[in-house]
Amino acid sequence: MCANLKIADKLTSQVINQNICCNCGACVALDTSKKAFMRDDLLPNFSSISKDLPCLAWDSCPGKGINYPELYRKHYGSTPANWLLGHYKNTRTGHSSDATVRNNASSGGIITQTLIHMLDNDIIDYAIVVQQGISHPEKSGVIITNKKEDILKASQSVYIPTPLLQILPKLEEKRYAITCTPEQAAALRWLQHSDHEQAQKIKYVIGPYTGTAMYPGAIRAFLRSKGIKPDDTITSLKWRAGEWPGYLEISMQSGAVIRSPKFYYNYLIPFYVTQTSLQSIDFTNEFCDLSVGDAWHPQYEKERKGMSVFTTRNQDMETIIKTMIKNNKIQADIIDPKKSLNMHGHMLDFKKRGSFIRNKLRKKIFRKNAPFYHMKPQQIPKSRWIVEVFLLAIFTICHTRIARTIVQLIPEKILGSCFNTARKTWKYLSKPTKRKNLAKLEFREIDNEE
């Protein structure tokens, strides 16, 4: 079916125009005419001579949905025993032993420290990392580097989409490590298992546990709510500055410096959350060699020092982590995977059940395309469907222009604090429904959408 259709047309009509593109940039990287590019709105642009994209551009597209059971088998040899965590060797909590790395990082600095270790020990030649503000403070970009200073500068999460995989054609005959979000990691693995030459150069894939990202419009909306004029230019932006869990910190040309605690500026999420966040089914970045998240636990939250929870997924990465612990590059303890999953029960449910419900409702009610993953949860309780219908209604209302306009008029101090209280209350109230049967969740393979 793939061979008979113009893949660029198919991607345009069935993914991009349906608003389910994940902005990963893989299709652009596969365009042999080299005329395709990612536009400023982070969507692919195919020119008339790039219309004969290979079938691989369709098969590896995470927007239309990756065939997850097949990818699990190709990459790990089987589907996972633990459907929430994916395949794993060990789960740990820990942090970098280097105070500078730890303090500058999003959580414990595990990703930054691992990349530095791999460069220092000649395990890789280059790291490919994502950084806010490379070409423009409001945008994110990609850096290919072998310098420790650059890795340090790129530490911290970037909560807006970055079309990372478009850089694949630029890779030379070197060994690379890359940091990827889950959809990018899945697309990259698909390319690797399809013997795509450039993708083979990436030897290690490391990535964050990924809950929600926001459209870049969130930044200006936030500034307007703080009374910053539209003509005031941003000079720097950090999503996780300062003491863990960190602040959104934006410096302006006028000299103003705006700071908002992480849990306050999260009020922007319902208004600007990306469609990818709503449709994706992978929270713990299951196709990375090493996946890292915040270790949300009352004890660590009280200490306010960056702490990561991280999962190794193969023996090679397990050995790297053990060496780093032995050489005191990181401090870490193995924890029961159940304990690690408990730190993220809400988000695991959001992805592993919520996304399937949202995708189904998107098709049935809104008559729009949604990704098809060739698998579905065995059973979702009715009460869980009701919770999701309520959530989807909120997201739909919040995404309207009028809601986005109103939210900018309310001072962030009021909104942030109200949102934080509402978030905690919602989490508390929905916890029984959202956690019910979650730990026992199983999936089954399906050939066609049901």
Ligand SMILES: Cc1cc2nc3c(=O)[nH]c(=O)nc-3n(C[C@H](O)[C@H](O)[C@H](O)COP(=O)(O)OP(=O)(O)OC[C@H]3O[C@@H](n4cnc5c(N)ncnc54)[C@H](O)[C@@H]3O)c2cc1C
């Ligand atoms: C969009 C997004 C959503 C997230 N949601 C959650 C969540 O819900 N719960 C949770 O526990 N953790 C979440 N995280 C992960 C968390 O924010 C930290 O990234 C993670 O704990 C790693 O911390 P660290 O201190 O080891 O990373 P650091 O040492 O600070 O290094 C971060 C590395 O990741 C790279 N990077 C940053 N952003 C991106 C990106 N968008 N794409 C690819 N590479 C990137 C940077 O280049 C850097 O090398 C999210 C991260 C992102 C990017």
